[in-house]
Amino acid sequence: MIEPSLTDxxxxxxxxxxxxxxVFCDVLSKALTKRGFSITCAxxxxxxxxxxxTSTPEYAIVDLKLSSES
Incomplete structure (x- = not known):
């Protein structure tokens, strides 16, 4: 599921x-939005x-242990 940006x-x-x-995505999104980032979660x-x-984010935080089922 893709979560839309908290700031557009x-x-x-x-x-x-x-x-x-x-839960991690939600917490991190809220914290980074307060610091001025436009966040999208996948x-x-x-x-x-x-x-x-469809878009090219300037930065990415990627779970290196993302399960192959995801």
């Missing part, structure tokens, strides 16, 4: 979080790849 202002640096732990590899086709 293009003036903010964009960041993609790829992690199958939805919980599966497929969702992250689909996002890469």
């Amino acid at each position: 202002n293009s003036e903010y640096p964009s960041l993609l979080i790829v992690d199958d732990d939805e 919980h599966t590899i497929d969702d992250a790849l689909n996002l890469a086709e």
